[in-house]
Amino acid sequence: xxxxxxxxxxxxxxxxxxxxxxxxxxxxxxxxxxxxxxxxxxxxxxxxxxxxxxxxxxxxxxxxxxxxxxxxxxxxxxxxxxxxxxxxxxxxxxxxxxxxxxxxxxxxxxxxxxxxxxxxxxxxxxxxxxxxxxxxxxxxxxxxxxxxxxxxxxxxxxxxxxxxxxxxxxxxxxxxxxxxxxxxxxxxxxxxxxxxxxxxxxxxxxxxxxxxxxxxxxxxxxxxxxxxxxxxxxxxxxxxxxxxxxxxxxxxxxxxxxxxxxxxxxxxxxxxxxxxxxxxxxxxxxxxxxxxxxxxxxxxxxxxxxxxxxxxxxxxxxxxxxxxxxxxxxxxxxxxxxxxxxxxxxxxxxxxxxxxxxxxxxxxxxxxxxxxxxxxxxxxxxxxxxxxxxxxxxxxxxxxxxxxxxxxxxxxxxxxxxxxxxxxxxxxxxxxxxxxxxxxxxxxxxxxxxxxxxxxxx
Ligand SMILES: *[C@@H]1O[C@H](CO)[C@@H](O)[C@H](O)[C@H]1NC(C)=O
Ligand SMILES: *[C@@H]1O[C@H](CO)[C@@H](O)[C@H](O)[C@H]1NC(C)=O
Numbered sequence: 001x002x003x004x005x006x007x008x009x010x011x012x013x014x015x016x017x018x019x020x021x022x023x024x025x026x027x028x029x030x031x032x033x034x035x036x037x038x039x040x041x042x043x044x045x046x047x048x049x050x051x052x053x054x055x056x057x058x059x060x061x062x063x064x065x066x067x068x069x070x071x072x073x074x075x076x077x078x079x080x081x082x083x084x085x086x087x088x089x090x091x092x093x094x095x096x097x098x099x100x101x102x103x104x105x106x107x108x109x110x111x112x113x114x115x116x117x118x119x120x121x122x123x124x125x126x127x128x129x130x131x132x133x134x135x136x137x138x139x140x141x142x143x144x145x146x147x148x149x150x151x152x153x154x155x156x157x158x159x160x161x162x163x164x165x166x167x168x169x170x171x172x173x174x175x176x177x178x179x180x181x182x183x184x185x186x187x188x189x190x191x192x193x194x195x196x197x198x199x200x201x202x203x204x205x206x207x208x209x210x211x212x213x214x215x216x217x218x219x220x221x222x223x224x225x226x227x228x229x230x231x232x233x234x235x236x237x238x239x240x241x242x243x244x245x246x247x248x249x250x251x252x253x254x255x256x257x258x259x260x261x262x263x264x265x266x267x268x269x270x271x272x273x274x275x276x277x278x279x280x281x282x283x284x285x286x287x288x289x290x291x292x293x294x295x296x297x298x299x300x301x302x303x304x305x306x307x308x309x310x311x312x313x314x315x316x317x318x319x320x321x322x323x324x325x326x327x328x329x330x331x332x333x334x335x336x337x338x339x340x341x342x343x344x345x346x347x348x349x350x351x352x353x354x355x356x357x358x359x360x361x362x363x364x365x366x367x368x369x370x371x372x373x374x375x376x377x378x379x380x381x382x383x384x385x386x387x388x389x390x391x392x393x394x395x396x397x398x399x400x401x402x403x404x405x406x407x408x409x410x411x412x413x414x415x416x417x418x419x420x421x422x423x424x425x426x427x428x429x430x431x432x433x434x435x436x437x438x439x440x441x442x443x444x445x446x447x448x449x450x451x452x453x454x455x456x457x458x
Contacts, residue, residue, distance in 0.1 A: 029105050029150040034194055034223055038336035039153075039256050039287050045333050047278060048153075048258050048288035049324060050085030050112070051078070055306055057297030061118060061381060063092040064100075065111070069309075071100035074294065075107050077304060077311060082324040085110045085153060087260065087290045090117040093142040094380025101149045110153035112260075112290070113146055114198070115139040115181065119385035124161050127173040133367035134390035138383065139177070140184050140375035147190035154224065155193060156260070157181050160200040165351040168205050171212055176360045176393070178213065179220050179402035180367070186404030187371040194223035198260040201228040207249055208346040208353040214255050215345035216358045219402035225253070226260035228292075232273040233264035243276060250285050254340040259289030265301050269316050271323035278327050283334035291320060361393035362401065371404070 030041050039046040055070065056062040064070060065088055078086065086109060091097070104111060116122075120138040123130040146152045157178040162168050174197055181195045199209050206227055213222040232241035250257055259277070263269060276282055277289055296302025296314060303317040345358040370376075 026105060026150060031150045031191055032110060032153045032194070033192075034256055036336055036338040036340035037254060037256050037285070038334070039194075039224075045283075045329070045336060046084075046287070047283070047329050047334070048085045048112075048290060049083050049278075050087060050288070050290040051081070051083060051303065052089070052261055052290050052293040053086040053295075054089050054293060054297075055295040057295075057299070058089065059298075061090060063090065063095060063381070064088055065091055065097045066095035066100070068099035068103070070306075072103050073309060073311060074304075074306075075103055075109065077294075077313070077317075078109055079107050081303075081317070081321050084108060085112060085288075085290065086294070087112040087114070087156075089114045089159065090381075091142060091145070092117075092381040093138065093145050093378035094382070097145060097149075101146075101151060105149070105151045110151045111146070111149070112154045112156065113142075113152065114156040114159050115142045116156075116158065117381065119381075119383065119387070120379075121386075122158060122161050122170060122173050122177065123387055124163070124167045124170045127161075127170040128361070129392050130387050131173045131176060131361060131364065132386060132390035132392045133364045135386035136177075136180055136364065136367040137370060137375050138379055138386060139181065140370050141378035143181065143184055143190070143193075144188075144375055145378060147185065147188070147193060150191070152193055155181060155195045156198045156226070157195055157222075159198045159260075160228070161197075162202075162205065162209060163200045164202065165204050166354060168209070168352070168354045171209065171355050172360050175213060175220060176363070176397070178222050179360065179397075180363050182223070183219065183363075183402045183404050184371060184375075188374060194256075196222040196224040196226060196255070199225070199227040201230050201261075204352040208349070208355075210250070210253060210255075210257070211343050211346045212355065212358070214253070214343050216342070216360075217399040217402075218342075219400055220358070220360060220397075221342060222255060224256040224258070226258050228261035229259050229289075230262065230264040232262070232276075233266040234268065234270040234272050236272065238276045238281060241273065241276075243273070243282070247282055247285050252337070252343075253285065254337070254343060256287050257285060258287045261292040262289050263291045263293075263301060265316075269319055271316075271320045274320070274323035275327045278329055280330045280335055283330050284336060360397045362395045362397040364391050364393045366391050 032046050033040050053064055055064050088111060091113065116139065120135055143155065158174045161170050161174050178195055178197060185193055197213055199206055210225045213225055232243060238244050262273065277286060293301050294303055296305045303314060303320060305312040305314060346353055348354065348356045
């Protein structure tokens, strides 16, 4: 049903796009960067005010960014809600996304994108064979498609791969994928787009997973961490919901943190948590979040009901709109932690945290070439999948092995260092990076290694 609509939209999209200005050249879009434990838009703190956008629901595979008409229909509502970000769970990397991304940029809206699809993802029950070169090729090709949009805010390397204690065994693979994506972005000289993981709403190992993703060598750490949270069920409060504890427990965490899904629907939703999330009681540690979810699906979390070209707003839509409109961001920088940086790896504590140490699988041998050659062709949703394909990892990585390899194609245009390394203080280093000639890249590599932070161009 949806397929034909998408195809039409794409045909129309393709012809319009030729005339449209190239999105990467848009000077009016400011890319989001990481400083300390926060996001920034230029010199201003950036808080995610977003929704999760998956019309059709989690069980139906669709790419809403390739559906230009649907996207434009919904942008009107995003704007009315006062959003600055949407999250999309899967995209077909063989399709064109210019028209929707351009329209989102016009509306001041950024995209947080999950790079995985059901056919190209890690298998939590048996992660080793699923971490292979065919899988990496797909997700690298997705990076190629989205890296040049300045309103691509961030990539999720995984979503709820770990959903209980025992599945924490898969954590080294999640972390290896995150490392590889970050290395790919640097090796291909793209803008340094933040990469991180979206964790399930589970108390037993949320903190360990967050710490795990931010321990070890700089190439192995994430740029941010996010988790899904349904613990605030109206009527509630900062303390009743336990959000006060989630601030306390994450105080001192060195990466930007946000809620990748929130909005408990047990009772009537008033979205009272919005006033807590953008209040200084939380903004020293959290950078906003994404409400689950835009469209009404079987799970009953929707803000609107979509039927064809019509969008009917529901009671939850009005409640959220009202909550956003009466909640402004804190003055100044919201009390963020300018230092940021790594933490020690969590200790093994099975069955809740069944990971010993922090050694990671090395990148599968045949995937190494993508770092220098690029990923090439994008298989899209119709690709044959990666679960049991390709070649798996055969060895353990040497810490630091995920540093980017020098790319001969460096134009100095995209590889400004931000949040890698010791995460903090990097924004000031971007300007020199932009003017760098390829000849200087080697020197900068050495300097950045010496100074630790920021300028990771290796
Ligand atoms: C906070 O940390 C304490 C101590 O580690 C733990 O018992 C508690 O469950 C955590 N609370 C939340 C909400 O994560
Ligand atoms: C800021 O972050 C650093 C590094 O994670 C941490 O050591 C320090 O305690 C944090 N400061 C505050 C006030 O949270």
